[in-house]
Amino acid sequence: MYYGLIEAGGTKFVLGVASADGTILARHRLPTTSPEETLGQSISWLADQGYDLAAIGLASFGPLNLDRAHAEWGSTTRTTKPLWSGTDLVSPFARAFGCPVGLETDVNGAALAEATWGAGRGFGSLLYLTVGTGVGGGFVAGGRLLQGMTHPEMGHIPLPRHPHDTAFPGHCAFHGDCLEGLVAGPAVMARWAANLSDLGPDHEGADIVAWYLGAAIVTYQAILAPARIVLGGGVMATPGLIERIRDYARSRGGEYFAGNVDEIVTRPGLGNNSGLLGALAVALEAAGHSLECSSDTWRLMPIHSQIAGGG
Known part of the structure; x- marks a missing residue:
């Protein structure tokens, strides 16, 4: 097929x-x-x-x-x-x-793909956060997406302000200085007139963006306790950024949360294919299949069989 x-x-x-x-x-x-x-x-x-x-x-x-x-x-x-x-x-x-x-x-699609085939395979729970033109997140536990009245809007959480960034009003059309309004590509461009990866390793921009993302990760750990937090998107291509984020998350978490931040916070296991394979996961479910994976295998299960079996 x-x-x-x-x-x-x-x-x-x-x-x-x-x-x-x-x-x-x-x-x-x-x-x-x-x-x-x-x-x-x-x-x-x-x-x-x-x-x-x-x-x-x-x-x-x-x-x-x-x-x-x-x-x-x-x-x-x-x-x-x-x-x-x-x-x-x-x-x-x-x-x-x-x-x-x-x-x-x-x-959500990328989260499903990474949980099934990528960085979250075999770990039971995964949060995927993309930081690019916008910021958004999806959470999978036990092979199922988190849904409430609608899909989560993880990029629009409010955050404390970095002490060297208080003058910037934020760039979100709806919330101003939410996470997306502070760290997405357009927010970086609005402050410093360049992409984050072009600013250089010693520019304050990388440290400010990492500080915000570290704070966001601790928030997600407190609420969802994901076994893996996968960071994707164009902004995350900035050299050294994920290491700074881990440092800030570790410091802000105060060694309170389960797991090792260096292992939990990771890059996409599927590389640039996370999004496209996310669409495959959505297509497979539309065709009547459920994705089931373990640490070393994955298989399709007909959804009607799962329901009939009480799963």
């Missing part, structure tokens, strides 16, 4: 086709422009690959309406991405291909 993959980001869409074993057979990237243009180009590319798709997985920027009982399930809600608020993401693909289409946030 073959699956269509869509990693829908704020600046680019990454498309793919994969088999159920996780082999990516084709891949394509296109810029995120208007909904009509971007979704249309995505449909055309998938169709041109010539595969009979069993399902399509969409792992998208948000916020998203993930309530299947709601009339607007499958759409974006109020997003900071121009033109995209209220966009129906699912229906165009369902009409074009006539197969099940699953939808999750990009970070």
Whole structure:
């Protein structure tokens, strides 16, 4: 069986086709422009690959309406991405291909992928946090995503302010100086007119961003106690940043929380494939499978069999 993959980001869409074993057979990237243009180009590319798709997985920027009982399930809600608020993401693909289409946030998808195939394999619980154009997080425990009234918004938690950063008002359109408004790429650019990786190792920017992310990690440890916290996204490509974050998390945690921060806080085990394989995880579930993994194996289980067995 073959699956269509869509990693829908704020600046680019990454498309793919994969088999159920996780082999990516084709891949394509296109810029995120208007909904009509971007979704249309995505449909055309998938169709041109010539595969009979069993399902399509969409792992998208948000916020998203993930309530299947709601009339607007499958759409974006109020997003900071121009033109995209209220966009129906699912229906165009369902009409074009006539197969099940699953939808999750990009970070939830990446969390599922890392928990199944990557850095969290065999550990039972994992939090994936992306730090890029925005900040978002997903949490998996026992193979299941954390969901409440909607998906979590881990990038919008409030934080204390770094003593050398109090003059900056923050860059989040909704909350000002939430985590995203302080450490995401646009917030870095608004302060220092450069990407974090271009500022140099001695610039105060890297220390300030690490300080905030260290504080966020301790917050997540206190609430969720994840066995692994995976940090992805473009900002995390900054040399030495993850080591600084670990140092601040260790100091702020006061040796109170379980586990070794140097082991818990880690890079994606799937490298640049976390997002696309996240879309595969979403597609597999849309096709009626549940992902089950252990330390050295993973397999698909039909969801109806799981329910019938009381799982």
